[in-house]
Amino acid sequence: MLSKYVKFDEAVPVWAEGRAEEMNLSLVFTAQVKFTAEKKYELRITASTAYMTFCGNKMIAAGPARCGHGFNRVDVLKIEPFADENAETGTGRIISEIKVIVAGYNVNSFAYIDMPSFLCAELTEDGKVIACTRPETDADWSGDAGKTTFSARVYNERIQKIQRYSFQRAFAEAYDFRRKAAGEDKVKLTDAKAGMFLERGVPEADFSPILPKWITCMGAAHYREIPEQERIRNRVISDPRDNFKCYPLDELEVCTLWEAQGISTTLSEPGKQPFGPVTIRSGSFAVIDMGAEYTGMIGLDVDNDAETTVYVMESEILTGGNPEGVDPHRLGDSDLVKWTLPAGSHKLLSFEPYSFRYAKIIVFGGDIRLGSFRIVRYSFGKIDKKLSDRFSPEMRKIFDAAVETFRQNAVDIYMDCPSRERAGWLCDSYFTARTERCLTGESLIERNFLENFLLPEKFENIPEGMLPMCYPSEHSEGTFIPSWAMFYVVELREYLERTGDRELVEKAKDRVYGLIKYFERFLNEFGLLEKLESWVFVEWSRANQLVQDVNFPNNFLYAKVLKDAGEMYGDEKLIRQGEQLIRTASALSFTGSFFCDNAIRRGDKLVLSGECTECCQYYAFYFGAADETTHPELFKIMVNDFGPGRDVNTVYPQIAPANAFIGNYLRLDWLMRIGLTEKVKENILGYFYEMARKTGTLWELMDPVASCNHGFASHVAVWLSAMDE
DSSP states (O other), X not given: OOOOBXXXXXXXXXXXXXXXXXXXXXXXXXXXXXXXXXXXXXXXXEESSEEEEEETTEEEEEEOOOOOTTEEEEEEEEEOOOOOTXXXXXXXXXXXXXXXXXXXXXXXXXXXXXXXXXXXXXXXXXXXXXEEOOXXXXXXGGGSTTOEEOEEEEOTTBOSSBOBSXXXXXXXXXXXXXXXXXXXXXXXXXXXXXXXXXXXXXXXXXXXXXXOOEEEEEEEEEEOOOOGGGSOOSSSSSOOBTTBOOOOGGGOSBOHHHHXXXXXXXXXXXXXEEOOOEEEOTTEEEEEEEEEEEEEEEEEEEEESSOEEEEEEEESSOOTTOTTOOOTTTTSSOOEEEEEEOSEEEEEEOSSOEEEEEEEEEEEESOEEEEEEEEEEOBOOOOOOOOOTTSOHHHHHHHHHHHHHHHHTOSSSOOSOTTTTOOOBTTHHXXXXXXXXXXXXXXXXXXXXXXXXXXXXOOTTSOTTOOOSBSSSOOTTOOOOHHXXXXXXXXXXXXXXXXXXXXXXXXXXXHHHHHHHHHHTTBOTTSOBOSOOSOOOOOSSXXXXXXXXXXXXXXXXHHHHHHHHHHHHTOHHHHHHHHHHHHHHHHHHBOSSSBOSEXXXXXXXXXXXXXXXXXXXXXXXXXXXXXXXXXXXXXXXXHHTSSTTOOTTTSSTTSBOOOIIIIIHHHHHHHHHTTOHHHHHHHHHHHHHHHHHHHSSOOSSSSTTSOSOOGGGGGHHHHHHHHTO
C-alpha cells in the first residue's frame, strides 16, 4: 500500500525571506494560543530536514519522518492543553505558546536531503484551524476571531558557523545564551518551496526521559589553545569541497572539536556513586554513566551564579582504559555540545539526537549546580517482548540488547547507526526489516523505507538504473554500492511475502528492471558480473580486498536477485538466468576445498586468485551455490570449525575470518534455515554477549572500533524469538 497524500487546510510553507538556502540557519516559530480544556487539539506539521516542537516549555515531538526528494511526510500530533507558569486562571481557558524550532541545514549528507528550508504547520481546535504558518503578506488571515499566525525569529543562540558533526550528518551544536532575542532577530516570512505532502505512515517516536545511573568519576579539567599546525584535519574538519558543503574554516565562529582537542583532564575522585545533583566547579569535570547506550537529545538543568561554559562530550564506550576516557572524536565525529551561559537557571536541551552510554561534563568559567541530566529518547516506542525463562540470563540480556538496538535505529526509517550517520542503508535494512516484523507484527517502517526509493523521478550523481546505497540522502561524491542495490530486490521479495503488498511491489517494477538493465553491461562471456564499478562491497574483512575482477559473493547474490525479480513479476527468463548464473558461479569458484572469492582477468582468461575467505563460504551456502549434499566436507567445516570459537592462527589459517557485517549474520541465518538451532545458540552467546554486557546494544563489527549500536544487529532478536516459540 502506497502512502496517502496529505493536504493542509490553511497552512502555507514559509521561511525567512531570502534565506531559504542558507546553511545551518535555525528559526524559532511561535504562536500564542488560547486552549480550552474540553476541546481537542491537533498540530499538523512538517519541515525541511528537522524540527522540534514545544507546547509551553514542554517538548512534545521532533521530526519529521524522512522522505524521498520532492516529498515531505506530515506529522499529526495530539496536543494536550496545560497551564504555563504564567497562565491565566479562573476563566476555564489556558493560555500557552506553541513553539517550533526548525533547522535549515542545506548541506549534502547521508542523514538528510539537501533542500531549501521551510516550515508548514497548522493547529486545529475541534477540527478548525486556529493557528498556522502563512506569509506576512497574508496577515489579514489572522483577523478572524480566534485565529493567529506563527511569527519567527532567528535562533541566534545556536551558533550558525560551526564545523560539521560528521561527514555523514550535518552540523555540530554550540550555543551562546548570552545572546538575547532582540527585535532585529525577527524575520519576515515569505512563501517557501516544498514538495508534495505524504502521511507519516509510521508510529510517533518515544520521547520519554532516561536518567543516569552513576557519576563514575570527577577531577580537574585544563584547557590550552591548540596551535594551528596541530589541529585535527580530516574529511570533516576541512574547507568546503565539491562533494562536501560546509563553512570555510576561517569563517567559523567556533570549532568545538578543536576546543575539545585542547581539553585535558586529571582524575581526582575515581569513586562510583549513584547519580544525584552535583556541583561541578570551574576547571572540573564529571563523568556520567547511563548504564547502557541510549539515543536522544541531551537535557540538563543547570544553576550558575556566574557566566560559564559547559561542554557535554559523549561516547558509547570508555577508551584508553581510563574511567574519564570519553573521546568525542572516537568515530571521527564531533560528539559534544557546548553551551555558554549567563548567570541564572537554565533548562538545556540539544536539538540533534546523540548516542552514548558515557557523558563527560566539563565546566570553565563559573561553577555549576547540575540538578539533573537526561537523555530524551528519540526512538521507536516501547516493546514489551521478552525472551522466556527457558533461556539463560546471558541470552536474555542479548535479546534485550537486540530490542534496544532496533528501537534506536527505527524511528522513521531503518538506520545503520543512530550516531555517526543516521542513514538509511540498504542491506542493513534487509535484516532490520525482519526485526520489525518479529517485534511489532507489522512492516510500517519497511513500507516507508522501500517507498522512499520509488518517489523521485531519478537519482542524481549515480548511473541510470542504480539505486543509492543509502537514502534519503545526498551522494554528491557519486559513490554507490552495487550489491546494496541488489539487496533492495531481495528485501522487496521478502516484503511481498511478509505483507502481500502487491501495490508497492508493482510500483517498484521499473526500478527493479532498471537495475537489472544497469547490470547487463557488466556480464562477461560466462554470464558473470565482471569489473563492477564504484564501491564494490562484500563485508568488513579481507573479503573486501578481493572484489575484482569477478567477485563470486556478488555473483551469488545477483543470481538471487534475478530469481526473486523473476518470481515477483512472473518473468521466467529472469528465473532461468538466475539459475544458470548460480550454477556457473559455483562451478568456476570452487577450488576442491573452498569457494574462491574472486577471479582475475589475464588476457582473455579468468584465473582464480586462490584466496578464500570465511565470508565467501557463507555467501555460497546462503544464496544457493552449495548445500550439504553438493559440498558435504565443506559443510562440516563450516558448521563445526568456523564461528566465534575458531582460532584463526591454527584452524584453517589460510581462510580469513568473517566479521559481523555481514558474514556472521549470513552464517547464523543459514544455520537457522537448516535447523541447527543449538549451534545458533552457542554462536549467539559467543558473538554477542560481551556487546550486550558492555553497551546494552549490538555492534557494527566484532570489536568496538566502530559503531556500538547498529540496526542490522537487532536481527539477533529474530533468531532468538524463533527458538522461543
